[in-house]
Amino acid sequence: MTPERVSVYVHIPFCAKRCAYCDFNTYAWRGAIVRDTLEAIRLSIERTEEADVVVPTIFFGGGTPSFPAPELIVRILETIRERFQVLPDAEISIEVNPGSADRARYALFRQAGFNRLSMGVQSFDDRLLVALGRVHTANEAFRSYDAARQAGFGNINLDLMFALPDHSLRQWQHTLRTAVSLQPEHISCYALTVEPNTPFFRLNQRGLLNLPDEDTDLKMYLYTIRALTRAGYEHYEISNFARRGHRCQHNMVYWRNEQYLGFGPGAVSYRRGVRWKAIRNPRRFVQAVHSGAPLVQEEERLDATASLGETLMLMLRLRDGVDVKAVEQRYGVNLPQRYAHQLNRLRRLRLLEVTRDRWRITTKGLPVANSVCAEFLA
Numbered sequence: 490m491t492p493e494r495v496s497v498y499v500h501i502p503f504c505a506k507r508c509a510y511c512d513f514n515t516y517a518w519r520g521a522i523v524r525d526t527l528e529a530i531r532l533s534i535e536r537t538e539e540a541d542v543v544v545p546t547i548f549f550g551g552g553t554p555s556f557p558a559p560e561l562i563v564r565i566l567e568t569i570r571e572r573f574q575v576l577p578d579a580e581i582s583i584e585v586n587p588g589s590a591d592r593a594r595y596a597l598f599r600q601a602g603f604n605r606l607s608m609g610v611q612s613f614d615d616r617l618l619v620a621l622g623r624v625h626t627a628n629e630a631f632r633s634y635d636a637a638r639q640a641g642f643g644n645i646n647l648d649l650m651f652a653l654p655d656h657s658l659r660q661w662q663h664t665l666r667t668a669v670s671l672q673p674e675h676i677s678c679y680a681l682t683v684e685p686n687t688p689f690f691r692l693n694q695r696g697l698l699n700l701p702d703e704d705t706d707l708k709m710y711l712y713t714i715r716a717l718t719r720a721g722y723e724h725y726e727i728s729n730f731a732r733r734g735h736r737c738q739h740n741m742v743y744w745r746n747e748q749y750l751g752f753g754p755g756a757v758s759y760r761r762g763v764r765w766k767a768i769r770n771p772r773r774f775v776q777a778v779h780s781g782a783p784l785v786q787e788e789e790r791l792d793a794t795a796s797l798g799e800t801l802m803l804m805l806r807l808r809d810g811v812d813v814k815a816v817e818q819r820y821g822v823n824l825p826q827r828y829a830h831q832l833n834r835l836r837r838l839r840l841l842e843v844t845r846d847r848w849r850i851t852t853k854g855l856p857v858a859n860s861v862c863a864e865f866l867a
C-alpha cells in the first residue's frame with residue numbers, strides 16, 4: 490500500500506516578547522525551559538507511532554522558531570528526516586521574526602534544508618510596530634530580508650497586518666508598496682482581530698484602542714487585492730497572495746482539509762478523521778515526554794458530515810473554490826443536492842458563483858467570506 494501523504498507542523502512556543510495582540514500559545518521565557526522544550530519536541534518526533542507516511546511539506550511555526558538556539562531547530566528538522574520519508578522536493582518553511590534572525594542564522598537554516606521563510610514584518614511603520622509591541626523596526630525588517638536573500642532563500646513570505654489602531658489607508662498603502670518593492674514571492678495580509686486575553690482586548694474594553702471603522706477596514710482589504718494583483722501576485726486565498734508557482738503548499742494542506750501531524754506544545758494534528766491537540770503548557774509537555782505520559786490533551790473524532798462541512802468551509806477560502814467532483818468523490822455525496830438550500834440563497838445574494846465543477850466566493854462575497862464559509866458547517 491502506498492503510504493499516505495501527511496504534512497508535519499512543529500510548534501516552537503517561545504518569543505522574545507509577547508506582542509500586544511497575540512493569543513497564540515507562546516511564552517516569553519528564556520533559559521533551560523526553552524532548551525528542554527525543544528529537546529522534548531525532538532524526542533516526541535523520534536518516538537511517534539505515526540511515522541508510516543510520506544511528508545510533502547514541513548512548517549516550523551510558533552511562537553518564533555528563529556528565536557531559540559538555531560542548532561536545536563536544525564536538530565529537530567534532522568529528526569523529522571530520520572523518522573519520516575520526507576519527499577525530495579518537500580516545501581520546508583520556517584517562521585522568522587526580523588528581530589531575532591541574522592545572516593548566520595539564515596545560512597544555518599538554509600544549509601539544514603529549509604527552503605521557505607515566512608517573515609513576520611506586519612508593518613513598515615515604526616510607530617505602528619511599537620503600538621503592536623513588535624521587537625523590530627522597519628529598518629531591521631529590511632536588513633533581515635536582505636540577509637535572508639544573501640543566505641540563499643529564494644522563497645520568502647512577508648506577513649502584514651492592516652486595520653491596526655490609528656491605522657490610515659495611506660499608511661497601509663505605504664506598507665504594501667514597500668512590501669512589493671522588496672519582491673517577495675508571497676505576501677499574507679490579515680486584518681487585526683482583537684482576541685480575548687490580550688493587552689489589546691483590555692485596551693479596547695476601556696475604549697483606548699482607536700480601531701479603523703468597518704468602512705476603512707473594507708477599503709484597506711479591497712485596496713490590498715487591487716494593488717497586489719496589479720503587482721503580479723495571484724490572489725489565491727482570502728488573505729494570501731503569491732507569485733506564480735509560490736502558493737504556500739503547507740497551508741494548501743489545511744485549506745484542502747488534508748492530513749497533518751503537529752508536534753510541540755499545543756500543536757494540532759488531523760489524521761484519519763481524528764483531530765487531536767497536544768498539551769499546551771511547555772513545562773507540562775516536557776514532563777509528559779520524560780515520564781512517557783500521553784501528550785494528547787484534547788481529541789475529537791469528526792464524523793463524515795462534520796468533516797465534509799469543514800472541507801467546504803476551508804476550500805471556499807481558496808479563490809479556486811470548491812472542486813465539486815473531487816469533494817463528491819472523497820465523501821460519496823451529491824453536493825448540489827445536499828447543499829441546495831445554501832447554494833440557492835448564496836447565489837441569489839450574489840455571494841457565491843456556482844457551476845457544475847466549482848463553487849467560488851464572488852468578489853462581492855469576499856468581504857463577508859467568513860460568513861459565507863460558515864454556511865456550510867454542519
Ligand code: SF4
Nearest residue numbers: 504507508511551552
Ligand atoms: S512574534 Fe508572533 S507569536 Fe510571538 S508574540 Fe508576536 S505575534 Fe505572537
